[in-house]
Amino acid sequence: MNLESQLRAALRHKQPPAGFRESALAATRRQPRLRPAWRAIAAAALLTLLAGGTTARWVEERREGQRAKEQVLTALRITTDKLRDTRETIHEASNH
């Protein structure tokens, strides 16, 4: 069995602990429901109009910023990955 099949077998769904469902439902009974989404959507649309598109620009900048942040972290991970591999190799060579 190859690794991918092994992973699928290892990551099959597991049942939650006994009492989980009752506990989750009990928690919801103590909570109020939010108002219907269309009101929130209408409020957001009005804000956007009033702000003259600033909100949309702000949302787009946030999205770009998060993407840039993710790319920075990926780039640094790749770099430290390579630095680590190099150190491991040097370490192994010095132990022989």
Next chain:
Amino acid sequence: MNFTAAAETLPDDSLTRAQAGDSEAFAELVAAHEAMVFSLAFHFFGQRERAADVAQEVFLQLFRALDTIESQGHLLFWLRQVTSRKCIDELRRKRLRSVSLDDIAEPATPAPDPLLGRELRKLIARLPESQRIVVTLRYQEDLGPEEISHITNIPLNTVKSHLHRALRSLRRSLEES
């Protein structure tokens, strides 16, 4: 965007009835998806209690946001996305740097190959968080890189890179052990 099909045993109108305030219908939604949500969290943390806490929060959030769910398929997407994000947020908040191998208690239903499955789950729980969630979504939920990218908001090429590195790391660890 394509949403995958909802759980097979769920009545077609459960979502609509739950949105109308039917608590039994909401219980049906929980029953249909609790294994998936719990498993995502369990395979991420390797800890039953923490996984159950996160799963409970997910369903609480679902209850509050029910009216925003458009379809059964959207519900599945929403649950996977919110569970993934909660796992990562929880990890960053509590700074779980390493998981002791002894902490990974196994649920009652073992995998067909219990030793290898257990070993793999331990190794997965030690992967960097982004690789961990990507591997879990890929092999627990059988999602493609594009769907994983939509759920996690990680760029597609980064998802592929995470998958590749995770598999390489797991292979190496299995060979060494």
Next chain:
Amino acid sequence: MRKYLLFFLLIATAAPIHAQKLSLDFPGLSEKASEVVDITLDAQMLRLASKFLSATDTDERDVRDIVGKLEGIYVRSYEFDKDGEYDRALVDRVRSQLGSSWKKIVNVRSKKHDNAEIYLDMRGDQAVGLVVIAAEPRQLTIVNIVGPIDLDKLSHLEGEFGIPRMSKKGQP
């Protein structure tokens, strides 16, 4: 005349004042690769990313400190299904861009791990650029970091974001 000649020679051979960004354009390589990571972050994008790195979270703050001084981060990483899918001359083209101020500080060859070369662009005691070249039969990774770089600080990012730290025995 000799005075002018000497002047032009000095200008021609002098190391660039600014840290060096390499040309990492490999037309057609992405199409051959099974996995590609292509990251281009200039100074403007790095400033934007810094705004979204937390100043209170210790791990993200370390990244902010490193990234805040940089002028660019460029990564090209390609994985292939078969050996020999890329021309090794590409690596030579990258190396040929490294002028006299670049020092090769590491050159490793290993059966178990990636082969890697690490270069630092040195101006006196300060490193103002980093290049990592990892060239394997089925993988090519090139990292170019432009700007003041502290290798120690960079290495300390291991252990953050879930990257295992090297123990003394060489095991994570």
